[in-house]
Every structure is written in C-alpha cells, then in structure tokens.
Amino acid sequence: MNRQQKKLVANVVTVITFTVAMVVGFANIKNAINRSETTRAMRIISDEILKYKKETGSLPSTAYVTEFTDKIGAVRLGNFQYRAQWIEFNSDPNTTILAYSKNNYRGFVKAGYVTLWLNGKVEWIPQKPFEEILAEQQKQQELQWLQENLEKN
Numbered sequence: 001m002n003r004q005q006k007k008l009v010a011n012v013v014t015v016i017t018f019t020v021a022m023v024v025g026f027a028n029i030k031n032a033i034n035r036s037e038t039t040r041a042m043r044i045i046s047d048e049i050l051k052y053k054k055e056t057g058s059l060p061s062t063a064y065v066t067e068f069t070d071k072i073g074a075v076r077l078g079n080f081q082y083r084a085q086w087i088e089f090n091s092d093p094n095t096t097i098l099a100y101s102k103n104n105y106r107g108f109v110k111a112g113y114v115t116l117w118l119n120g121k122v123e124w125i126p127q128k129p130f131e132e133i134l135a136e137q138q139k140q141q142e143l144q145w146l147q148e149n150l151e152k153n
Helices: 003-056 062-072 127-137 140-152
Strands: 079-082 097-103 112-117 122-126
Touching (some): 003 122
16 A cells, blocks of 8 residues: 555544544433433422422322423423322332333433432432332332233333
C-alpha cells in the first residue's frame, strides 16, 4: 500500500470508530433521559397521591390515579402498576411499594423499576432487588389478578 491508501484507510477507520462511539453514546444518553423523565412523572404522581391522602385520609382509587397519569401525559411510565387496593391499612409506609413502572434499558443504564413507596418517596431500583421486595409484599390474590389482566392485554 502506498502512503495515500494508508491515509484513506486510517480516515475510514477513524470515521467508523467515531460514528459507533456517537451512536452508543446517544443511545445511553437517551436511556438516561427517559429514566429521568420516568422518575419525574412518578414524583408528580406521588405529590398528587399525597395531596389526595391528606385531604381524604385514604389512598386514591386506581381509576383516579390512571386518570391523573393520562392528564399529565406521563407516557414514559410504560407499564404503570398502582397497588393501593392490595395494601393493608397498617402497612409500613417506609417499606411498602405503592406503585411501580418497569423500564427495560440496555447499555450503561440497566433495566429496573421506578418505585413509589407508600411514604411518597420515589426511587430507581435495579430489577432483581425490586422483584425480591415485591415478591415479599404480593399476595396470591394480587398475583392471580395480575396474571389474568396481563393475559387479556
């Protein structure tokens, strides 16, 4: 190969490397932004639920929360699950999951759940630890209901 051919090959390799790095970078930035927006939407829902609870003394119904999520346009929540109907009156607010949304990301942002606790705290929990916590809290009746409704959809 002569000098001009070597320079051309080096330029092509540089462009391809730069392009791949940018695609991977932008995909991860997109996932980070989506995760941030999902968390923000869950915080807005948390504020509304806590406001409702303060005014009425009880948690809002699933229909109320669903209507509110539609109203605020929380499209990044994906498969939003609200668990108020399954929570007992004496449940510990610091360890009880009130609502969650699963997000499947690849790359630097791993799959996990945006979680709303009964005390109003919103946090991102990786998939495996979340599923362990939820499994402890779910009762057979809730699991059966979820299975039936997921089959319908």
